Amino acid sequence: MDEVRYGNDIQVLVVGGGIAGLSCAGLLEQRGFSPDVVEKTDEYGGLGYALGLWPAGSNILKGLGKYEEFCSYADPMHTYTLLSDSGEELHSYDLTSLADEYGKPHLIWRPRLVDVLRDTVSDDNIRMGTTVTEIDQRGDEVDVSFTDGTTSTYDLVIGADGIHSKVRELTFTDVDLTYQGMTSWAFWVDPEMVEMGVAKEHWGDGRFAGLYPTDDGLACFLAVAAPEGTSDPVDQRKRRIRNNFQGMGGFIPDVLDELESQDSEDIWHDDFYDLKMDQWVNNRVVLIGDAAHAPLPTAGVGASMAMESAAVIADELTRTDSEYLGQALDHYVTRRRSRVDHVQQKSRQIGKFALFDHSTVLSALRDQAVKLYSQERMERYYEDFLSTEI
Numbered sequence: 001m002d003e004v005r006y007g008n009d010i011q012v013l014v015v016g017g018g019i020a021g022l023s024c025a026g027l028l029e030q031r032g033f034s035p036d037v038v039e040k041t042d043e044y045g046g047l048g049y050a051l052g053l054w055p056a057g058s059n060i061l062k063g064l065g066k067y068e069e070f071c072s073y074a075d076p077m078h079t080y081t082l083l084s085d086s087g088e089e090l091h092s093y094d095l096t097s098l099a100d101e102y103g104k105p106h107l108i109w110r111p112r113l114v115d116v117l118r119d120t121v122s123d124d125n126i127r128m129g130t131t132v133t134e135i136d137q138r139g140d141e142v143d144v145s146f147t148d149g150t151t152s153t154y155d156l157v158i159g160a161d162g163i164h165s166k167v168r169e170l171t172f173t174d175v176d177l178t179y180q181g182m183t184s185w186a187f188w189v190d191p192e193m194v195e196m197g198v199a200k201e202h203w204g205d206g207r208f209a210g211l212y213p214t215d216d217g218l219a220c221f222l223a224v225a226a227p228e229g230t231s232d233p234v235d236q237r238k239r240r241i242r243n244n245f246q247g248m249g250g251f252i253p254d255v256l257d258e259l260e261s262q263d264s265e266d267i268w269h270d271d272f273y274d275l276k277m278d279q280w281v282n283n284r285v286v287l288i289g290d291a292a293h294a295p296l297p298t299a300g301v302g303a304s305m306a307m308e309s310a311a312v313i314a315d316e317l318t319r320t321d322s323e324y325l326g327q328a329l330d331h332y333v334t335r336r337r338s339r340v341d342h343v344q345q346k347s348r349q350i351g352k353f354a355l356f357d358h359s360t361v362l363s364a365l366r367d368q369a370v371k372l373y374s375q376e377r378m379e380r381y382y383e384d385f386l387s388t389e390i
Helices: 019-030 055-063 067-073 096-102 110-118 166-171 234-245 252-259 302-317 322-355 360-372 375-386
Strands: 012-015 036-039 050-053 079-083 089-094 106-109 126-128 132-138 141-146 151-154 156-159 178-189 198-203 207-214 217-225 268-274 285-287
Touching: 012 019, 012 151, 019 036, 019 055, 019 110, 019 302, 050 110, 050 207, 050 302, 055 067, 055 302, 055 375, 067 106, 067 110, 089 360, 089 375, 096 375, 106 110, 106 207, 132 166, 141 156, 156 166, 166 285, 178 252, 178 322, 198 322, 198 360, 207 234, 207 322, 217 234, 217 252, 217 322, 234 252, 268 322, 302 322
Parallel strands: 012 036, 012 156, 036 126, 079 198, 156 285
Antiparallel strands: 050 106, 079 089, 132 141, 141 151, 178 217, 178 268, 198 207, 207 217
């Protein structure tokens, strides 16, 4: 690859066909590129529950011409209500003024968002059931081997393959995920438990619960403080949930009743890890989304941040050529680093504040603080996130 290339002539591989990868590939195609995309799953299905998408992410769908389709599946969130461990309402916040100023936050079933983004990528450009096995950088070229036995050479490899990134494993050394002391479960419950547009959360004593309504169902998300590596056998999952949430008030008794009819294998479980890296770029390999900067789900902005990063890297690639790709990647890092670091810090703070590992005294003090945390302060908190340019 001796000649200088730009636009469609730059050979780009996007590893990971999730929210970050599809957003990136769709934006690149829109700008005349023809990226290769590989996704390790054989086909898209029903994996995932509700996620929140703030205007930071949904506005990118406007640029892709997919905002109206997104809105047909997503539900605006207009109220955010916090409850104590016992079920006492601590505060209920109206999100209308923020929506009027910056755009509506939405709740959507993750596979719906993936389907919307998938339509922005040409069928010829995506290979399912495939991921990378080797990445060999030689100057300004990247030789890549795939699980299907093929090899190709690229100008740039974009790792968008999530918090357990294979690209990161192959290209960046000594990068450890950070356990944040929490484990979690999710499953669907009776939609009648909460009205559409209202997200409800219990901030308990070493435990957390949330209800998030979507067109496809009401997602219940539960989390408790737990040592790293705590066992969660599928056949004991329901019992473990009941033991951890027994005695909690509010909507929890109804959730535990719903638990009885759940198939244990359908209850999603994961531990709370996040990722903060010093470097996102290694020569001609760059990481975006959770592969580079995974916040905790407590912040509710992971999808939005992933789509922002996809938009920034796509933007930088449209204003460079193969000779100056390194400069474009440096610009991407400069534009994203401060914002990402700030959001990650907030996600850790919220996670600890919401659970307070079995400290009744601290939980009581937190509850009083939430009662005093005014509508105006809540709006200023989110304005800091929503008003920042990417």
